[in-house]
Amino acid sequence: MNSYGKLFRGHSEKNNQLLLRSYDPVKEKYFEVIKEARNEGLKQVIINSEIMTDILYATLNSDGLILKVNMSDNTDDDIKENVKAIIRKLKSDKLIFVKLKEELEWAADSGSIDINSIDIYISNKKYEIHSNGIIHGDDLDSIFDKIMKPVLEKYFYGK
Known part of the structure; x- marks a missing residue:
């Protein structure tokens, strides 16, 4: 079963935790999920390009494959094509x-x-x-524990 999750983190001195909350876009409004988490003292995780690159590297180190990198509309077409060509060779x-x-x-x-x-x-x-911290796929806890959490802990907390 394909499911969605949204990444959050604690933002107090005592609350350095990373969480993956399940999220159902059919039943829940995105802003309500964010609002509820904020009321619990959590901040949403936005995945910048540096973190994305680290996730790609962690994926390869865990014998995974990079299937696609979707760049913003502002990205030069030559760069987009180069990235696609490199990904094909990565396999x-x-x-x-x-x-x-x-x-x-x-x-x-x-x-x-x-x-x-x-x-x-x-x-x-x-x-x-x-990049907005939403993950889509099967068995989200597995990818969170194996790839996401270690990369995010290193980025946010230097662990």
């Missing part, structure tokens, strides 16, 4: 990730959200990860 040579990281470096350096979303395949499951 047979994971060392090419260095070239992908170089191609995306301008976005990661700016702290931007120029990477709108990524599609990855890991543990025989496909996931979509969006």
Whole structure:
């Protein structure tokens, strides 16, 4: 069953936690999910391009595949095509990730959200990860524990 989740984090000195809350866009309004979490003292996680790049690297390190990197509309078409070409080559040579990281470096350096979303395949499951902190796929707890949480802990808390 495909499901959705939204990433949140505690934002007090004592509450350095990361959470993945289930989210059903058919039954719940996005802003209500955010509002409810804020009332509980949580902040939504926005996944900037630097975090996206780290998620891509963690996926490859966990024997996963990068299926697609969706760039913002403002991104130069040449860069979009280069990224697509590199991703095709990644399936047979994971060392090419260095070239992908170089191609995306301008976005990661700016702290931007120029990477709108990524599609990855890991543990025989496909996931979509969006810059607004929404994850879509099967068995979201698995991707959260294996990939998302370690990357986000390092980014936010230096763990």
